[in-house]
Amino acid sequence: MQNKEFNVDTLVVHGNKSYEEKTGAISFPIYQSATFRHPNFNESTGYDYSRQQNPTREEVECVVANLEKGIRGFGFSSGMAAITTVLTLFRPKDHIVVSEDLYGGTYRIFEEVFKNYGLEFTYVDTSNIDSVKEVIQENTVAIYIETPSNPMMRVTDIREISNIAQEINALLIVDNTFLTPYYQRPLQLGGDIVVHSGTKYLGGHNDTLAGFLVVKDEKLAAQIELLQMTSGAVLSPFDSWLIIRGIKTLGVRLEKQQENALQIAKWLEKHENIEKVYYIGLENHIGYEVNLKQSSGFGGMISFTVKDPSMVESILRNIKLIMYAESLGGVETLITYPLKQTHAAIPEEIRNKLGVNDRLIRLSVGVENVSDLIEDLEQALSV
Template sequence: MKKEGLGIETKIVHGSRGENQVTGAISFPIYQSATFRHPGVDQSTGFDYSRENNPTRQEVEKAIATLENGTAGFAFSSGMAAISTTLELFYPGDHIIVSDDLYGGTYRLFEQVSKKNGIKISYIDTSNIEELQTCINEKTKGIYIETPSNPMMKVTDIKKISALKQQQSILVIVDNTFLSPYYQRPLELGADIVLHSGTKYLGGHNDTLAGFVVVKDEKLIEPIQLLQKTIGAILSPFDSWLILRGMKTLGIRLKKQQENAMEIAKWLTEKEEIEKVNYVGLEDHKGYEISINQASGFGGMLSFAVKNVETVNKLLKNVKIISYAESLGGVESLITYPIKQTHTAIPKEMREKIGVNDKLLRLSVGIEDVDDLINDLEQAMKEE
């Protein structure tokens, strides 16, 4: 059966197809060099100093741009470094609309850095298009979305949000960490910039920090290149190689993680100790239909609220296979307590408004045997 272009599974494995042309190495080499020799005056191999460019980092940047169908990708030392650099595109007096349910570190950046730099921030439910429309004013220069959001798994309609930017010059920025380009490609839906914490699903093994920015419009390439080399929070050659290696198995990992997450979500809905389950793949999820239209999968992330806070303590103390730890997206299952870990920077009243309270837990589902994971949750809730 003929089709145009390569399928996403093939793109994931081969990236930008940059195997070493001299040696034929299938695994792209680690160019562990800070600097490069010039052939002569005003001559360059294309690589001068690794803060500006490095062959291994260039390869992973090309790979993520290929997966997101962007014009260029940029690799950073962490997800927060990627977000911080992107926000330098804005100026004092600019207004940015931000998802009210978002990672605590991102909120801290907006509150303690962006506001200090004169940026105006409005936190709203970006899944509510009508509310978002009323929030746009003549100073609005950006809309920053997490979808699905962290940790309440809200789904924002990227196409509808992107259509609003036609009213004026607004950059639509989507954090695509939870679904990755395997399941969702926001640039194809009208977004301008895609962000990733590469630490999570792209790396996939809880062994490296990384962040990515991918752009659609070629006009954004030069400004972000300038910011990347000037601020200097770039991804090292070795970490670039780790992400390249991790991305090759992104598809098969996410398939298994989603399969496990669906079974666990359904099991949790039947437990008397559980009050609510937030998983986009459940048909009664508010964002289910939007997700069906803009993504090809639901991912491996879910959150759930228990009826009694004592159940939280039992789970976190007694899980044996699942690890009580921060982060997400790795092959190992991790359970997180947002109010004590990822969302401590967010004020209590704001957390409670969206449902992030002392009864909420977030689960990053790994690739283990799903029966073992369910049994682990079962025994943890029962054990004293």
């Protein structure tokens, strides 16, 4: 199938090959094999050992690469395994500029692991272009951004950051987990590497861990291919199949999640107990116009602050339909307390600066009936 000729809502359904060529199987097979027989001496089927490559993983890697308009995709055992692989591209004393508002696990691996290997990190509000320019150093080799960011939903102008990166010959790495290639394709905006926690929207059902990298440069692809095969944190055949299956409904899920999220965000804005709502689909969001320039949607992630911190525990105890759980992007609506969960690894002074305080709640909106979700939030906020 010539994937790049089709629209994204068709691509997500048909994947890379659309069907398995030998048998015509519509559901791509799970090649649950660690090793593969050689036809003869010095001959190979193209598959030798699943750490190096497996047909099922190859299929999902091609699917994600096609969606992101990249030349190569790489599947990993988790989003953090993908990020780890990116960081092993660099050397001691290399400097990386990072979005200051980002997932706590990413901050943890930067600060508690890779600083020990000599990498240097500067955290800045990447939605402020001047702030990024001010922290560039002679040894800056990369800029790492989340847009929208987690959990404060800041929007960074990918094209503008790409211009900065190109001027200093640095890589631009973009975590595209929140919007996915269905709504945003950073490689077409100047990014060099796209990062995904495939666990989230790509899988979409809270049933597997996965991570992906996508690149647009052959040299970079060769580097990552070596690192992936050598380190071995690869996506298993069965998990690859789960992601393939999940992506087939990515479009319909995201459209419904976005529709629900916009209604919930507008409802939260009017609630007497809510102080502020962070959703990039609201016209009063500071990043609304930038997001319109570089994406085709807003996604299903909302953060909001309550007026009284004592309400947080009450809400988390009293929700009935919405589930108090980590992660995001699944069909079920999940509610998270970043201070104690996703961002606990970030020092208190940094959290306070960003607004990740004891009144902030994050909502990953699912595909349920929106009236039921609002009713659940209403009763929890009223206890």
